[in-house]
Amino acid sequence: MKQYIYLLVITFAFFSCSSEDDGDNPNNNPPANFSANAVGTGVDSGNVEWTESSDIIDNDPITYYVYLEDELTLVTPALTADFSGLEPDTGYDGYIEARDGNGGTARADFSFLTDPEVIIFEVSATSWIFSETPVAGVGLSVVLAAGFVVPYYEDATSYQIEILDWALAGTITTGDQDQNGKIYTWTNESSSYPVIPVFADQAIPGDYAVSFASAGILGEGEGYANLLALYQATTGEARVTVVIGSSD
DSSP, rough: OEEEEEEEEEEEEEEEEEOOOTTTTTTOOOOOEEEEEEOOOOOOOOEEEEEEOTTTTTTTOOEEEEEEEEEEEEEEESSEEEEEEEEETEEEEEEEEOSSSSSSEEEEEEEOOOOOOOEEEEEEEEEEEEEEEEEETEEEEEEEEEEEEEEOOOTEEEEEEEEEEEETTTOOOOOOOOOOOOEEEOOSSSSTTTTTSSTOOOOOOEEEEEEEEEEESSSHHHHHHHHHHHHHHEEEEEEEEEEEEEOO
């Protein structure tokens, strides 16, 4: 059963039909037809409104029964209903049933799609050891990398990173360092450079690195220590936007 977490951006209106339950009152006239729409929707809330039904022949008072996914959620004389607790990026069906208290009914259907969840946060530039490989007779070969690390989200439908500020130490000239203002996008199914795994031996799926610099060097001696210090001096900020879709 769908949990009720978020409400909807796409709405459809349907006109109703009237019926009469002869078992209640064979002389009763059903309420008039009306229509319903999902309006004022958002990420975790939404609102459905409908036009007024009437029973001008019998002058019966009208009560509205609100159903979402075939579950009764509200009984009201008003012309509006709020929903919350729906799943993000999920389609829902519902209907409003107008009842006159004497067996006469009219129904208006509605459908909607909830907004996807959007997560926005900032990350700071960093550096890391991408790989370490023993080389016989030489020592340990180390690949350093610098850039931004973005966490993996299982239900993400897209990622975007906007580089707000990026700077390597002055003596490092590797790669394209004019990154300020650039935007990169990818998905869990498809990515390309500069979006790479954080580590060479990383399990997939896993966190992402947006890498703008890398260098291989033997992992010992003064040269390694100096290069490592330069990479560790990397600075920068980036804004990440992750869109979360349905888990269905």
